[in-house]
Amino acid sequence: MQLKPIADVLNPLNLNSPDLEMLRPDERRYTTLLMQPDGPIFASKERIGAFDQTKAKIKGKKFLETANERGATLAITPEYFFALGYLIRRYCRGLVPSDNALWVLGTESITQEGLESFKQQVSDLCIIIHEPLEDLPRDRHLLGTVALLFQTTHIDGTKKLIILIQFKTYPSRDDLFFEESVLRRGSVVYQFKGINGPLTAAVIICADAFALAELDPQSLSDFSNQSTLIHIQLNP
Known part of the structure; x- marks a missing residue:
C-alpha cells in the first residue's frame, strides 16, 4: 500500500484540488449521510455485490436523492453496494455531489474490461481517474x-x-x-488535504486495514495525524 496525495493525481491533468468543506479548519459543522443496507450479498467468480440488485438500485437512488436534498457534505455507502454502471444513469438525472462535498460510494466488484467499458460510457460526462491497471498483478481478475x-x-x-x-x-x-x-489487488490509497490547514481525509476498504502495516513510519504518521479515516466495510 502507498499513500498518494490527491494533488499528485489532479495536478498533471491541470485540475485543482477540491476545497472540501469537511477539511476546513473552522467552527462550522458539516453534514454527513451514511447508509448500512441489510440483505444478502452475492459472490461468484463473475461478480461480488448485492444479491437483490433491483432492491439495491431503489435504495441507492433514494440515498443519492437524500444526499442532494440535504446538501450532505459527506455521503458514504459500504463496499460492494453500488454498481458503477448505475452511476451513469444517476448522473444524467443530476444526482451528483454539490460543490465542496465528497461522496464515498462502495461499489460492486468489476473486471478490467468492465471498468474500461464504464469509462467509455461516461467519458463525456466526467473524468475517471484510477491507478494504472498495468501496474497491478494479473493473477486474479475482480477489482474491489x-x-x-x-x-x-x-x-x-x-x-x-x-x-x-x-x-x-x-x-x-x-x-x-x-x-x-x-x-486483483490495488496498491494506492488517496489522501485529500484541506486547502487551508492541516486536516486530511482518506478512505480504506474493509481488510485494507491489514495493509497499513506496509506503510513506512512517516507515511503512517501522515495518514493518521489530524485525519478523518473513512473505513467502509461489508456487513451483510
Missing part, C-alpha cells in the same frame, strides 16, 4: 472498488466532476478464502 465523487475546477475555470476509483489492496478473510482467490 470505492468510487470517490467530487467537484473541482480545471485551470481554465470550468467545473469538472471527478470519479476517483480506488481499488481494494488486501483481501478479506472468510471461511472459504473466496475473496483471496479472485481479488
Whole structure:
C-alpha cells in the first residue's frame, strides 16, 4: 500500500484540488449521510455485490436523492453496494455531489474490461481517474472498488466532476478464502488535504486495514495525524 496525495493525481491533468468543506479548519459543522443496507450479498467468480440488485438500485437512488436534498457534505455507502454502471444513469438525472462535498460510494466488484467499458460510457460526462491497471498483478481478475465523487475546477475555470476509483489492496478473510482467490489487488490509497490547514481525509476498504502495516513510519504518521479515516466495510 502507498499513500498518494490527491494533488499528485489532479495536478498533471491541470485540475485543482477540491476545497472540501469537511477539511476546513473552522467552527462550522458539516453534514454527513451514511447508509448500512441489510440483505444478502452475492459472490461468484463473475461478480461480488448485492444479491437483490433491483432492491439495491431503489435504495441507492433514494440515498443519492437524500444526499442532494440535504446538501450532505459527506455521503458514504459500504463496499460492494453500488454498481458503477448505475452511476451513469444517476448522473444524467443530476444526482451528483454539490460543490465542496465528497461522496464515498462502495461499489460492486468489476473486471478490467468492465471498468474500461464504464469509462467509455461516461467519458463525456466526467473524468475517471484510477491507478494504472498495468501496474497491478494479473493473477486474479475482480477489482474491489470505492468510487470517490467530487467537484473541482480545471485551470481554465470550468467545473469538472471527478470519479476517483480506488481499488481494494488486501483481501478479506472468510471461511472459504473466496475473496483471496479472485481479488486483483490495488496498491494506492488517496489522501485529500484541506486547502487551508492541516486536516486530511482518506478512505480504506474493509481488510485494507491489514495493509497499513506496509506503510513506512512517516507515511503512517501522515495518514493518521489530524485525519478523518473513512473505513467502509461489508456487513451483510
